[in-house]
Amino acid sequence: MAYVVVSGDEFLSASGLGDWRVVAGQAHALFRTRDFATGLRLVAEIGRIAEAADHHPDVNLRYGVVEVRVSTHDTQSLTTVDIALARAISAAARDLGVKAEPSSVRAWDGR
Numbered sequence: 001m002a003y004v005v006v007s008g009d010e011f012l013s014a015s016g017l018g019d020w021r022v023v024a025g026q027a028h029a030l031f032r033t034r035d036f037a038t039g040l041r042l043v044a045e046i047g048r049i050a051e052a053a054d055h056h057p058d059v060n061l062r063y064g065v066v067e068v069r070v071s072t073h074d075t076q077s078l079t080t081v082d083i084a085l086a087r088a089i090s091a092a093a094r095d096l097g098v099k100a101e102p103s104s105v106r107a108w109d110g111r
């Protein structure tokens with residue numbers, strides 16, 4: 001795929017990405033899901049979105065929390081595809097009544 005690379009600032013200034021923060025070149029969101037079942041539903045929806053787009057985030061499911069990290073592996077950067085994926089993930093969370101907590105975003109291990 002011909003990716004269009006964007007900087008962290010360009011990613012964050014795209015519309016509809018208020019849930020997201022950029023840490024070490026990757027975009028992160030943290031969703032407070034309140035319980036495990038809601039977290040599982042959000043992860044399932046993220047999986048459906050990722051497979052449809054053939055673009056896959058990293059996901060960390062815990063009790064009450066789903067952390068999501070997005071970047072493009074092929075370019076080792078953020079791209080316009082990450083913008084679309086992040087928007088779709090935020091919309092899925094909103095549809096489930098799940099709120100993001102950008103102030104709690106942190107970097108986590110592994111790429």
Ligand SMILES: C[C@H](O)[C@H](O)[C@H]1CNC2=NC(N)=NC(=O)C2=N1
Pocket residue numbers: 054055056057071072073074075
């Ligand atoms: C062949 C396939 O299209 C590629 O490997 C896709 C799959 N999913 C992907 N997901 C992400 N996040 N970055 C990629 O570069 C990527 N590449």
